[in-house]
Structures are given as C-alpha cells and as structure tokens.
Amino acid sequence: MIETESRAVAGAPARLDARLDTLDLLEAEGIHIIREVVAEFERPVLLFSGGKDSVVVLHLAAKAFRPGRVPFPVLHVDTGHNFPEVIAFRDETVARLGIRLEVASVQDYVDDGRLQERADGTRNPLQTLPLLDAIAAGRHDAVFGGARRDEDKARAKERIISLRDEFGQWDPRNQRPELWSLYNGRHTPGQHVRAFPISNWTELDVWRYIEREGIELPPLYYAHEREVFRRDGMWRAVGEVSQPAPHEPVERRVVRYRTVGDMSCTGAVESDASDVAAVVREVARTTVTERGATRADDRLSEAAMEDRKKDGYF
Amino acid sequence: MGTLFRFATAGSVDDGKSTLVGRLLHDSKAILADQLEQVARTSAERGFGQGTGFDFALLTDGLRAEREQGITIDVAYRYFSTGTRSFILADCPGHVQYTRNMVTGATTADAVVVLIDGRNGVLEQTRRHLAVVALLRVPHVIIAVNKIDLLGYDEAAYARVDDEVRRVAAELGLGEVHVLPVSALEGDNVVERSANTPWYDGPALLELLEALPAHDELETEYDEFRLPVQLVIRPQGGLAPDLADDPATAEAYRDYRGFAGRVSSGRVRVGDRVSVHPSGIETTVAAIDVAGEPADEAVAPQSVTLRLADEVDAARGAVIGGAGSLPAARREIDAELFQLDARPLAAGSRVLVKHGTQVVQALVSEVTSRRDLDTLSHEPATVLEVNDIGRATLRLAADLPLEPYEANRSAGSFLVIHPADGATLAAGITHA
Structure with missing residues (x-):
C-alpha cells in the first residue's frame, strides 16, 4: 500500500475511521432515491416479481417510511408461467406489509388474442404490453424496478431516474444527465419515469444485504x-x-x-x-x-x- | 465488507479508454466467463487478432450503435471489487458533443482518471476534461499516460509528457495530481507495477484507487450539519402493520412527525440544537432514526428521519442545519453554469432551479462571461451555447439557502431545468 495524506499535511482533511461500509452507503442511496420519487410523483408503483432484487427494493421502501407503511402499491406482471412458490411468497409479502397488489396477466392477453404465444414457448418478451397497459390503467407516473446496472451492457447505461415516452420507450441516445444526487423527474403528461433504487448494487451486494438484514426470499x-x-x-x-x-x-x-x-x-x-x-x-x-x-x-x-x-x- | 469508491474515466477519442477499463475489469477478475466468451467470439468475427487477440473495448461498449461505430456514446457504469474496496466506475465518452457526460461522471466521483495518449500529449479535449474536473473540485485527479509501450517504455519521452501534464494542471488550478505511465493494451501499471518501467517508482493505477480516501471517508468534523428535508413522515392511519397490531405501540406513534432526508454534510446527534430553513426556528433534535432504526447520531451521507423537540412548520424543501449555521437565504445566484442542452441560455430565459429538495422558478437576468477552456480565463459573452462553461446571474422566485460550492458541494450545486419539457439545461455551482 502507498502512503496517503494524513492530518499532518497542512490543509488536507484527515481520513475518518471507515464506519460506513459499502452496504451502508448503497442502502442510504436506495432510500434517498425511493423518498425522492414518492415526494415528487403522484402515483408511484413498484414492479414486484417476488425475485430477490424487487424484494430488496421493497425492504428499502419499508425502512424509508418506517414507522409509516409503504405508501405505494406493487404491480406484478404475471406471465401465467410463474413458479407456484413465488406466487405464494408474493401474496404473503404484500399481506405482511399491508400494501395493495395490482396484477397484469399475460394469460388474459393470450386468451383473448391480444398477444400470440411464441414458438419457443417463452413468455418473458410478452410482458411488455400488459406492463404498459397496467401503467396507463393505474395512471402511474413513476414505476420502481429492481434492475441493476451490473446485469447487462444495456442496463449499464441506464439512469437511476429514466424517462419513458407515452409508448414506454427508452431512448438511450437522449438521456438526461444525472448530476450530483439531484434527480430530475419532471415529465409531461403521458410520459412516466422508471426509477431504479438499486442501480449501483452488484449481485453480491444484494446477497450480502439479504444476509445482513435477514430478508425472506x-x-x-x-x-x-x-x-x-x-x-x-x-x-x-x-x-x-x-x-x-x-x-x-x-x-x-x-x-x-x-x-x-x-x-x-x-x-x-x-x-x-x-x-x-x-x-x-x-x-x-x-x-x-x-x-x-x-x-x-x-x-x-x-x-x-x-x-x-x-x-x-x- | 470494504469501503465504496466512485471514479470516472475520461479521455479523447482513441486514447484507449475503453481498453483501459476493459483491462482493469479483466485483470481485477471482474469479468466472468460468459462475458469473456462473448467478447472473444466477437473479437474473432471482427478479425481482431494481433497480439492479445482480444478487443477489451467490447467489454464496455454496450449499445448496438456504439459497437457498429466503434465509439462510446453514453456514460456506462461498471462494478468491480478488490479485497478492500468496491468500485463504481463511470466510463465517460470523450467526444466533444458528449461533454455533458463528463460532467455527469465528475459530479459524483471521488476521483477522475483522465487518459491521454503518450504520443500526443495534452490535446484540446483533455484540457477541457481537466478544466471540468478542476471547476467541479473532484477530490482526486489521476492522469494515466497511455500507450507507453508505443513510446518504447522510454523514460525521457514519458518525462516530457509528465512535465506538460503537470504544467497544464497547475495552469488550471488543479491541486495535487497523480501522473503515471500505463499501457492499457499490455497491462503495464494498470493492476500491477510493470517491469517495463523500472524508472517509475510510483503505484499502479489500481493500487492508487485502493489507497485514496473517498469523499465520505474524509473528516467531516468541520463541515456544518445539513439535512434537506425530502418529506415529512406522519403515519396516523398508515402505520406499518407490525406496529399497528399492538394498541399501545400504535398509540405511541399517534403524534409521530419525522423529517426524512439524507444528511448532505456533517454530523448530527440527539440533543443537538438545530435551525430550520425557511422558518428560522431553533429547536433540539429529540430522536434520530437511521434507515428506520433508532440511533444516537448520524453522518453524511446516511438516510435518516429526525424528530424535533418543538412543533416546527417544515415540509419538503426545508433544510435543517446546526443552530445558527444556515446561510442567509438568497433571491439571486451568481453562478458558474455548465451548459448541457442544445438550446442556448441568455438573459431573459425563464427556467426552474432545483437545489437540494426544492424547485423554484428563476429568470436568467444576465450572462456575463464564458470560459476559454484552454486557459479557464473569462471572456465577455451574452449567451451560453451547449458545452460552454460561463458565469450568469439568476433571479429566484423564492429564497434558497445557497452556500459556496467550495465550502459545501451539495449546498452549492443546482440544476437548471426547462420549465415546459423538463429537460436538464445546465448544471450550476455557486460562487463565493
């Protein structure tokens, strides 16, 4: 290791004993983002799949507003192909926290012909239309998600507060600069934002936090x-x-x-x-x-x- | 569990920045097998073959247009960790038209790594990046002189660039800068010290990044406590179900009123005397919750909820600070603006200003000068065009507790926003 400045150097601030570790800092940032969105938007909703990332976002939200309850509902895009254990977990979690669950059902869209089953049988790409319809129906102007930038090269370029047009589209070449921790969520009617409170977490950070906080999965x-x-x-x-x-x-x-x-x-x-x-x-x-x-x-x-x-x- | 360090990388086109970032991630073992396999496959398809047979830039160029054009068009965030630290890397593109991304990366960074091609020395774009870094007062500046392999690992050739870099840094008013010779392609002095540069006795890049103190690790004793209030928590009727179950507990929270926000600077303890903007009322901190749990004290940048001993009329936009320490609120800002939008800003422009947790209407009353980015000197101007940095005066529709940026990064920074479409037009910092 090399020497760094100490108090002995005139005018240079001394280094503190490191008391806040990576998880403390990521948690503080996540809570800050969730509170900003709740303060600045009318009808936020959390996209909740029962997966570990959305579970962590919900845990942060519960901490952010304690002793109050989480002040927004959760939305689940149900592909109809979910693991039954995950659906049971979802229902227990919303009951425990006393929050409302909205469900957008891909099966309904397949049944009435608005969507066609794919040849390969996967329904993940089919989620987009029911999601956008549910956002419009709920008049949600902000949608929280558990996406992390370390997941994928495209997500690595996503902002924490990301503007979507009325078709829900992301324009990666025309994103707002994000400066200091001043988030700009202003939008025009029809637009909404996606908000990603755990953008800066890695998969390992998520697991360490689940361990530290004793979070159920x-x-x-x-x-x-x-x-x-x-x-x-x-x-x-x-x-x-x-x-x-x-x-x-x-x-x-x-x-x-x-x-x-x-x-x-x-x-x-x-x-x-x-x-x-x-x-x-x-x-x-x-x-x-x-x-x-x-x-x-x-x-x-x-x-x-x-x-x-x-x-x-x- | 280690500490967290945020840094940004910048440099001119073709200085090898993506290669450096790819090398840093690869050599610190942050690249996993499937990502490597994908890069190796694409490298082979493109006929990238001499030397390593591996185009490290492919690891970071995320979007299709970037891969097709071989450029980087937006800030990409990367994550890796070593035994002692987790790193968040903001990889900023070097093209002139995307200078706003450099500003984005620099405002949150503990350090900026500016890459220059050792064969070319300091180019206009490098100077511009260093100027932004100097004005935004990034805590640490590292200048990596790349392609040292193409200089034949020649000490004298490196010394010439090192001299030039230090001279430019001094002209721009940068304090201490760390300069080092690297080869991103060959890996010299990136993760480990290289045997090819025996005349260089300083640390490798990663060693430096592990050792420098992060902004939040620096002594905050002398910083005044500031808490911009994000919202007020009043849970009557909406108590968390586990608390509502027990009538005695529920009763105890009946009159709860907590001021929620993120400590932007300094430290606060239970029992401290505090002042509240804008009412000016003084009171005492009755209780602190950090992330929902009771605590005796809190420091920046923790997310907290404060309860105050007296009834205080405060809502979002209020600022709680140490008693008597809040600045006189101002209706006018003399500011340095970093113009980020293509629509020019001039006297008469009606805008919104976001400072802390408050948004107010504002009017640009005057643009006085713009910086010559070669020297940072001011030249007369009446309009700020995209990528310009210049001085302006803004009149505000409501009081803001602004402080000099030099003294307090968060209390001295703000956004200029278009009132109709909501675009971020400029980043602003206040002047002493």
Whole structure:
C-alpha cells in the first residue's frame, strides 16, 4: 500500500475511521432515491416479481417510511408461467406489509388474442404490453424496478431516474444527465419515469444485504432437490408449462435458482448452497453472470436486452 | 465488507479508454466467463487478432450503435471489487458533443482518471476534461499516460509528457495530481507495477484507487450539519402493520412527525440544537432514526428521519442545519453554469432551479462571461451555447439557502431545468 495524506499535511482533511461500509452507503442511496420519487410523483408503483432484487427494493421502501407503511402499491406482471412458490411468497409479502397488489396477466392477453404465444414457448418478451397497459390503467407516473446496472451492457447505461415516452420507450441516445444526487423527474403528461433504487448494487451486494438484514426470499433461491431436464445448457424444472422433449431425460438433482423469472425460460444451477451464507460464498466465487447462467431470453442476441428495453421492457 | 469508491474515466477519442477499463475489469477478475466468451467470439468475427487477440473495448461498449461505430456514446457504469474496496466506475465518452457526460461522471466521483495518449500529449479535449474536473473540485485527479509501450517504455519521452501534464494542471488550478505511465493494451501499471518501467517508482493505477480516501471517508468534523428535508413522515392511519397490531405501540406513534432526508454534510446527534430553513426556528433534535432504526447520531451521507423537540412548520424543501449555521437565504445566484442542452441560455430565459429538495422558478437576468477552456480565463459573452462553461446571474422566485460550492458541494450545486419539457439545461455551482 502507498502512503496517503494524513492530518499532518497542512490543509488536507484527515481520513475518518471507515464506519460506513459499502452496504451502508448503497442502502442510504436506495432510500434517498425511493423518498425522492414518492415526494415528487403522484402515483408511484413498484414492479414486484417476488425475485430477490424487487424484494430488496421493497425492504428499502419499508425502512424509508418506517414507522409509516409503504405508501405505494406493487404491480406484478404475471406471465401465467410463474413458479407456484413465488406466487405464494408474493401474496404473503404484500399481506405482511399491508400494501395493495395490482396484477397484469399475460394469460388474459393470450386468451383473448391480444398477444400470440411464441414458438419457443417463452413468455418473458410478452410482458411488455400488459406492463404498459397496467401503467396507463393505474395512471402511474413513476414505476420502481429492481434492475441493476451490473446485469447487462444495456442496463449499464441506464439512469437511476429514466424517462419513458407515452409508448414506454427508452431512448438511450437522449438521456438526461444525472448530476450530483439531484434527480430530475419532471415529465409531461403521458410520459412516466422508471426509477431504479438499486442501480449501483452488484449481485453480491444484494446477497450480502439479504444476509445482513435477514430478508425472506422464495425458497427456490436455496438448494433443493427437484425434477429437471437439460436444455440449452441449463437445468429446467419439470412443470405444467415446462415439459421435456422425448430426447431430454428427466433427472432428480440438487439445484437452486439465481433469478426467478418465467418458468419457461429460467434455468436452475447445480448448487448445494442451502442457506444465505452459503449462497453469498457461492456468488463470491462464481465465474458466470446470473443472466448468462439462467436466462434463455438474453441469449437470443448480443443486443437482446437493449432491444427489449427500447420497447418498454424493464 | 470494504469501503465504496466512485471514479470516472475520461479521455479523447482513441486514447484507449475503453481498453483501459476493459483491462482493469479483466485483470481485477471482474469479468466472468460468459462475458469473456462473448467478447472473444466477437473479437474473432471482427478479425481482431494481433497480439492479445482480444478487443477489451467490447467489454464496455454496450449499445448496438456504439459497437457498429466503434465509439462510446453514453456514460456506462461498471462494478468491480478488490479485497478492500468496491468500485463504481463511470466510463465517460470523450467526444466533444458528449461533454455533458463528463460532467455527469465528475459530479459524483471521488476521483477522475483522465487518459491521454503518450504520443500526443495534452490535446484540446483533455484540457477541457481537466478544466471540468478542476471547476467541479473532484477530490482526486489521476492522469494515466497511455500507450507507453508505443513510446518504447522510454523514460525521457514519458518525462516530457509528465512535465506538460503537470504544467497544464497547475495552469488550471488543479491541486495535487497523480501522473503515471500505463499501457492499457499490455497491462503495464494498470493492476500491477510493470517491469517495463523500472524508472517509475510510483503505484499502479489500481493500487492508487485502493489507497485514496473517498469523499465520505474524509473528516467531516468541520463541515456544518445539513439535512434537506425530502418529506415529512406522519403515519396516523398508515402505520406499518407490525406496529399497528399492538394498541399501545400504535398509540405511541399517534403524534409521530419525522423529517426524512439524507444528511448532505456533517454530523448530527440527539440533543443537538438545530435551525430550520425557511422558518428560522431553533429547536433540539429529540430522536434520530437511521434507515428506520433508532440511533444516537448520524453522518453524511446516511438516510435518516429526525424528530424535533418543538412543533416546527417544515415540509419538503426545508433544510435543517446546526443552530445558527444556515446561510442567509438568497433571491439571486451568481453562478458558474455548465451548459448541457442544445438550446442556448441568455438573459431573459425563464427556467426552474432545483437545489437540494426544492424547485423554484428563476429568470436568467444576465450572462456575463464564458470560459476559454484552454486557459479557464473569462471572456465577455451574452449567451451560453451547449458545452460552454460561463458565469450568469439568476433571479429566484423564492429564497434558497445557497452556500459556496467550495465550502459545501451539495449546498452549492443546482440544476437548471426547462420549465415546459423538463429537460436538464445546465448544471450550476455557486460562487463565493
């Protein structure tokens, strides 16, 4: 290590004993962002999937307004292909915090023909239309999401407060500069903003925070035995909407999920990490990104996420 | 758990900035196998082959247009950590028309790394970046003299650039700057000290980034306490369900009134005397919650809720500060503006000013000068065009507790916003 200035240097401020660590600082920033949005917008909503990132945002919101309750509802875009454990977790969580749940159902859109089922069976790309309709129906002018910049190259360029036009589109070439911690959320009628309080967190930060705060997650984030089959280099759960082809033998394996999206495109990884401490250790030494390991939809092309974001996806 | 350090990278086109960032991420093992595989595949497709066979810039150029044009068009944020620190890196593009992104990166940075091509020395764009860094008072400035391999690792050649850089830094009023020779392509002095530059006895870039104190690690004893109020928490009827279940607890929170915000500077303890802008009332801190949990004290930049001993009329936009320490509120700002929007700003422009948690209407009463970015000297001007930095006076529709930027970064900075479409027109800092 090299020497840095100390109090002995005239005029130079001395270094404090480091009392605030990375998680303290990220938590303070996240709460600040959530409070700014609640103060400046009429009808915010949190996009809540039951996944770990949106669970962390909801936890921050509960802390931000304590002893008051979370002053906005949550919105779940239900693909109809969700893991049942995650739906149960979602319902328990909103009941515990006393908040309202809005649901946008992809199944309804497929049933009445507004959306067409894709040949590959995945429903993640189908979420955008029900999401935009739900935002319009709820007259939401701000939508919180749990997206993080370390997830993807397109997300790395996203602002913390990001303006969307009336079609929900993201224009990456024309973003507002974000200066100091002064967020500019002004918008015209029809526009809304997406707000990302944990933009600056990494996957490991999220897990360490879950461990530190004792945050409950859906059980499938931890190692469990399950019937799976191999597809596209990932372990897929056997379920109603996720059936193996004849050449895909079913096995019982100990697996866990790193993301919990649509059952038809989210894969499990082999893991014996059965509690949060073990997951933190596993993530700390991992060699593949969470989206690369478990999301078939992001493998479609190098710009897969960019294209979906421009269309209004999260 | 380590500390957090934010830094921005800047440089002219073709100085190899994306390569440096890719190298830093790769050599600090922040790049995972699937990302590497994707880059290797694309590198091969493009016929990138000599030497490493690996185009590090592909790791950071995120958008399709950037990959197609081989340029970077927006700030990209990158994350990596070492044993002692987590880093947030704002990778800022170097094109003239995107100077606003340099400002974006610099306002939140603990350090700025300015990359220059050792063969070219200090170019106009580098000077402009250093000028922005100087005016925004970024705590640490690092100048990486890149492509030292193409200078044949020659000490005399490096010394000439080092001299020039230090002379320019001094002219721009930058204090201490750290200058070092690197090769982003070959990895010299990026993560580890290089055997190719035995004449350089300073730290490698990553060593430096691990050692420099972050803004929030610096002594705050002499900074005055400031809390811009974001909102007031009054939970009657909307108490968190776990508190509402018990009637005695619910009763205890009946008259709760908490001022929520993020400590922007200094420190506050229970029992401290404080003043409140704009009412001017003095009272005592009765209780502090940090992130929802009771605490005896709080420091910047924690998110807190304060309860005050006396009934105080305060809402969003109020500022709580140490008793008697708040500045006289002002109706006029003499400011330095960084013009970020293509629409020029001139006397008579009606705008909004966002300062802390308050937004007020404002009128540009005069533009007095713009900076010559080669020397930072002022020349007479009446209009600020995009990428200009200049002086202006703004009249405000309401009082703002502005402080000199030199004394307090957050209390001395503001946004200039278009009143109709909401665009951020300029970044502003106040003058002493």
